[in-house]
Amino acid sequence: MKKARSRRWLRVVVPPVAALLVVITGLVLYQWEQPDEDDAAYLSPVSTAAIGASTLADRVRAAGVTIARVGSTADAFLAENRGDVTILLTTPQFVHPEYLRRMALLPGSTRVVLVEPSKQTLLRAQMPLTTGRRALAGSVSAPGCDYRPAADAGPAGIHRTSYGPVDPAAEEEFARCYDDSLIVFSRGWTTTTIAGSADPFRNDRIGEAGNARLATSLLTTRPRLVWVDLHRHESPPEPVRDPAPPVPTATRTPSAEPTATPTRDQDLPSSGPSRSRGAPPSPDPGATQAGSRGEPANPLWEAFPAWVYVVAVLLVVALLLYALARARRMGGPVVEPLPVVVRAGETVTGRGRLYQRARARDESLRTLRAAAVARMARLLRLEPGTGRATLVAAVAAHCGWPPEVVDDTLFGLPPVDDEALVAAAVRLEMLTEAVTNEQPHAEGARR
Template identity: 30%
Template sequence: MTATAPVLSSTPRQSLRRARGWIVLIVILLVGAGIATAIQLSLATSTLDPMGADNPAPQGAQALARVLQEHGVDVRTASTLEAARQAASERDDTTVLLSDPSGFLDAAQSRTVLGLGVDVVAVGPGFAQLQAIAPDVRLAGHPVRTASSTPGCDVAAADRAESVAGVDTAFRVTGDAVGCFPLGSLYALAQARSGDTTVSAVGAAILENDGIQKAGNAALAIGLLGSHRTLVWYLPSAADATASGVPTIAELTPGWLTPAIILLIAVVVAAAIWRGRRFGPLVVEDLPVVIRASETIDGRAQLYRRASARSHALDALRVGALRRIGRLCGLPPNAYVDQIVIAAAGLTGRPLVDVREALVDSTPGTDAEALATASVLEDLEHEVRLAVGGATDTLGRPAPEGTEPPAGGAQTPPVAGPLGSPATPTNTTRTSAYSDEE
């Protein structure tokens, strides 16, 4: 009887269960992509530009544009001067709304707008734009009073509105210009003639979605923009600035910048020549004077004494003594100080404490104490040499074979001590404590 082998392949239900997490993730991604696409499509059908005819935001003007369309006005939007020119097919029956808060248009382009319609409404114009299209109207900034219930002029649209509220921009008028809705000495609406074109200047807050319903703002806006069959809603863009010629870098650069850069380069080059390294072969020069070792020792001793550097001078003697004693005891050059101290004490029979006191621990407080410690170091080194039974030369090194130690100790001339005072005459063995270190 043959046993049936178990089935190892997964069933569709098991595969679906294992892939459940990936399926949920894919669904979430698809839903997110759909939401993002819907938002982009909604943004594509409306503009967020201030005073946009299809902008439903508080700063937009969608409400005004729809009301004008309901009154039979053909609202044509344009974002470039060329598009505005094409939209204004019949000048005698066209009104142009001009809103250029970013200042894309220059004076010549602003004056060109005057030829597109018989009425031009400048919304929130700047100083340069008013100077170009309505020289008798001056921008006065934000008024203290923001409402007025007196038209104060013979403009039909102002008479029908009777009042305005929420004014954010005021104007001054001179010459033949007319001011409406007085705010003290300023006006919420200014109107002037430029050739055969009537130019009206008004603040943006009166026409925006957030302020159109206040007082008579809607009636004023409809009266200014709905008097003709065609309304060109012109919001200049960066394309107008490009078409007029963007200033070059040379035009934007101040005149003093180029000479300053040239001067800076010249200064850097001069500094490099003045303080830079001189490349060339190394030259070996002989010393003009040969200084004897004894003079160097005397000079260093005088410096130590003048600075009262007793500890420094004594440390120099101790380093030399430790090196020579370690060599006499057969210790390696890297031997520890304690090893040298123990070896010296064992060879000389001196107490370990006294040997360590001389080689390491004592701190001189006066010149006399320093000289006494130096004398102890010489005696200790001499005793070590005698203990090992080796003859040494004047530097404490083992003498050549067959050389006898000097009988009775040969005398040497006095040598200046490390503290500046002449040392007592010593034999060659005792003097080596100074000469080898120096």
């Protein structure tokens, strides 16, 4: 009758596999629940969906601000939209990096608001800061600053992505609120605001905590709001369509020239030092950003979402647990008959030939001496770990061999050839027999 196969390995394999499936299911459901930024309804001022922003748009219009909805950043850069305006980028990762870099050349009366830009976006735009940690979901936190829109709104659910410090050598930081999730800083002539979460702008989250007041305050500091409703990656700028960057001050007409030193916004903290901007920044953004971030991050880590690495780590852990489960016995040893009976003499001969082929003379004699020493110590009732001198004296006194011969037999030099190995093994066997039989061997002693 065939013996039933053991199912004991399931006890070790099933729990980690079940835990892995739960984690993977949770990650998949989490990603499924996250809004798609390429969805036309995402933070759109005309969308009434849960991820839309029509409620915020209505509140902005009620505050007396005119909203101009555009479908590209190039439209936001048109002459009629430049100056004394707020530009809202709800999906900055879709904006071409050249447009993001050109925003530093906008007039000082322009404000730019970016909603949760990623690390890649900040690096491509050559912003003077980078992202820190990003939580799985947004949370409500206190303002922790004296920036007027944040102080008036109170606790709000904008804390999700935190941002590092602004490089003081490149730009000036005006405000840092909500546990590093709301940053206001200068960039060229413009004032840039970075929001660490899209929750305060969404229809389904705007009513929580102080989200509505905070989002409305950020977008109503200017009489006009240009809402860039972008849901796909932009093409590079076209010189024919896009206006050229602001010309130097000396060539501008008085009517088109912005204020050389723009006035600080009233909602910015008055305690910080003012930044002098007598001239526009260098057209080469890399020159102003040198040394601000050090070495760029490894792009390989940004090529995949975070959950891919989590799943990879869990798979490695599961494989290690499976290997450990298969490597150790889950029960007592099982006695099984040997398929072939091998005589002891053949085993010794085969092992000896292996040693001979490897020319392991020293290892062979060392193994024989260790076995002989252990046997003699047991017969002479010596304590484990007895020293060399004590052991040699006891053996010599017991068998009558001279101590120097006993010492050379048990702890002598390694053999130089096969003949020396055979002679040392024969003498070791004679000494062992002398101790075992308790009869002195004068012939062996003389040798």
